[in-house]
Amino acid sequence: MEYLPIFLDLKCKNTLVIGAGDIAFNKIKLLLRANAIINIIAKDLCSEIRYLLAQKKIFWIGQEFKISYLKNVFLVIAATNNTELNKTIFEKCSKLRILVNVVDDQSKCSFIFPSIIDRSPIILAISSGGTAPVLLRLLREKIEAILPKRLGNIANMAGKWRKIIKEKFSNVLERKRFWEKLFNSIFVQHIINGKEKKAISTIEKMITQPNTLIGEIILVGAGPGNSDLLTLRALQVMQEADVVLYDNLVSKDILNLIRRDAKCIYVGKRAGLKSITQKKIIKLLIFLAKQGKRVVRLKGGDAFIFGRGGEELEAAKNANINVQVVPGITAGIGVSAYAGIPLTHRDYAQGVIFITGCKCINNISNNWSVLSDPSYTLVVYMGSLKALEISKKLILHGRLKSTPIAIISQGTTINQQVLIGRLDEIDKIFKLTVSPTLLIIGPVVLLHRKLKWFKNLSNFNNLKTTSSVINI
Secondary structure: OOOOOOOOOOOOOEEEEEOOOHHHHHHHHHHHHOOOEEEEEOOOOOHHHHHHHHOOOOEEEEOOOOHHHHOOOOEEEEOOOOHHHHHHHHHHHHHOOOEEEEOOOHHHEOOOOOEEEEEOOEEEEEOOOOOOHHHHHHHHHHHHHHOOOOHHHHHHHHHHHHHHHHHHOOOHHHHHHHHHHHHOOHHHHHHHOOOHHHHHHHHHHHHHOOOOOOOEEEEEEOEOOOHHHOOHHHHHHHHHOOEEEEOOOOOHHHHOOOOOOOEEEEOOOOOOOOOOOHHHHHHHHHHHHOOOOEEEEEEOEOOOOOOOHHHHHHHHHHOOOEEEEEOOOOHHHHHHHHOOOOOOEOOOEOEEEEEEOOOOOOOOOOOHHHHOOOOEEEEEEOHHHHHHHHHHHHHHOOOOOOOEEEEEEOOOOOOOEEEEEEHHHHHHHHOOOOOOEEEEEOHHHHHHHHHOOHHHHHHHOOOOOEEEEOOO
């Protein structure tokens, strides 16, 4: 983050604008909307600024800049064509620790103006840090189009009732639930349609209704790694969570999408490393939900594909806790697609089988005869754990030593690496990879050469994905 986005309270604070042309006028308009005290230094004033002066909305205090004018000033804007003067203003303000903006010279700014979407009291400010103003304008137009003009009226109405709601619901979580329920009700539509009396009636009715805190557990699949592959429903739920328990494979980009005031608890587990037990995770989920909290269990991939989501859902049901499940794109689907490997193809494979390199608790063994059928693609999660054993069992039961395999590490991310080789080379290839990995076994792997696409797209975006072929 190049700049910290903050909102300044300029009410009744002295600001200084050096320059009085069209550019200065645009900045003055923003300062007026913020109710700042505006002092002008300039030799000549444009007609618009003269009009503001006549209305006594601004003060013209001098024609030449002097350092004495900086006394008791909170914020300064330099909008002149004089490069040396702008430099001097910036240096003096910096020395005195006064916020300063030299228009159109980002190197001489302690703050920059964002693009503003005004639905007062709701204000949205977006910025590209000065890198892409045209892109910023396009984004602003899109956001402007989807935000109702009366959005501020909704906030104003809520503000009027805030004290009453606080007295009615002393518990913070109860108040949060009430406001969420209100803002998802017909109340909003009444305000947008200008029906204030009906909106008030809706609030009064909802206040009298029971607001019992009912906790729930929501299993959310975060997808295979790339935040772009997160589902819309997953994003919505993450924004509504009170607590999020997340796994090791959930990327930082996805974690950054969680509601800011939600409590995030890392319960990641990685094969071969000491970590919190599944039993303790389940106990924590139930404990938090029984406190009336909306608890999101965020897992890489899909919760029901080798994610132990079934165990957690079963435990929640046994504890009589409300549950939801938000499916995610499982690694087998997402990673193979990003590697350009179709798991089924009429000329190569009539089906696909997902297995895991981890053993089940009750040590149920795989049916190697079925897994060794060359007409099926085999996708192995956590395959590095038993790579050599899997290879030997498959070859023993009929798979050819030359069967193509793909080992994809950090799939769908900018660090994706695809290594292609033979089944009898599996142990050697795994030593070249970085976890997490996905193993694909079968003739469909050969299509990677022709169908790979993420590498080319990544090169276009300066991303670093690699693809290698080993002895095949």
